[in-house]
Amino acid sequence: MENDKKALLLEKTLDHFLKYGSKNITMDDIAEEFGLSKKTLYTLFKNKEALLLEAVDLLWKKFIDEVNEIIESNQNPLQKIIAIYIIAIQNISTIDPIFLYSLKKYHRAVMEEYQKYKKQMRDEILLPLLQQAKDEKLIIQTIDIAFFSAINFDDIDEKLWKYKVFENYTNQEILDYFITLKLKGIVTKDCFNLL
Template sequence: MKQEILIKASDLFLDLGFKSVTMDDIAREMGVSKKTIYSHFENKTKLVEAATMYVFHAVSCGINEICALNKNPILELYEIKKMLMEHLKNEKTSPQYQLQKYYPKVYNTLHKKQYQIMYECVLRNVEKGIKLKIYRENLNIGFVAKIYFSGVTSIKDNRLFPEKDFPVWELMDDYLEYHLRGIVTPKGRKLLNQIINSNQD
């Protein structure tokens, strides 16, 4: 039952937001009593914490699985972006912003974990791209990894990028293309254009 609660709560939090969803909502959606939920999670904060770690673990496993396929680095980043959007349901309620505002301790823990996995992922991606001569060899790899994470975090801020002006799918596509065009070689640019054109078909 604990796992079922975790799955349902995670879905609701990502769909409707951490602030909006109550323990009553989760109980009603599951057809169980609120007491049942409290028998597994002593309060909503504990449930939010468990749900964010559950989603983080699923995303981390997804990233590792994609990286293990050893695809070319440009395609790898597009595959990771696609997987993230599916897992995070397009983040239409900006869950990270709500998490930061209403559950700052949970957010800070999650943020550190996200940074670690994304930093290492981009480091490996850039190193591989340089070896394949599709990324420029003079790149400061650490800088690229940090600035990529910083950008991904910033574009999730609704105050900077309101969804009515910047739909999430388009924003993620635009940011990834922006990132890649700054680091590719002419060879990499051809590959990037092929991937972009195939995604538009």
């Protein structure tokens, strides 16, 4: 029962952090919001940093579960990349940028964990898919996929917030400009219509 309570609390608290950032929400606020004593809350989470760390883990684990379903699909590697970024853009659009800014400023260890997941996504999912596309001759053979990924796909979340694209463009337009058109620039002529 305690694990269920903790999981529910973590899920709901994550939603609050994503909407309002971490600085504006205290452990007192969380205890009051969920009708818990502070003692109970601190039994579940050692401190706010521990709560945030588990919330970031939950955020990424949910995303990685969705990504793994795409990886298992029968799509070609470029279509998988696009499908992954469809989910990524949908998820990023629900997060207020204050969440990451507050992690950077006040919770460096948690931000390092967030960055670790981003690096894992790049190194263990995105780059292998680009390499597979290269091996299958779907993309131009001279493309340096690590460099391509770094300048086009790294820190896409921060770029989307920096340029306030969610205020002016649909998710489909964002996908086209940030992902699809860039991939079209490196596909071989024979594979252009695969995207």
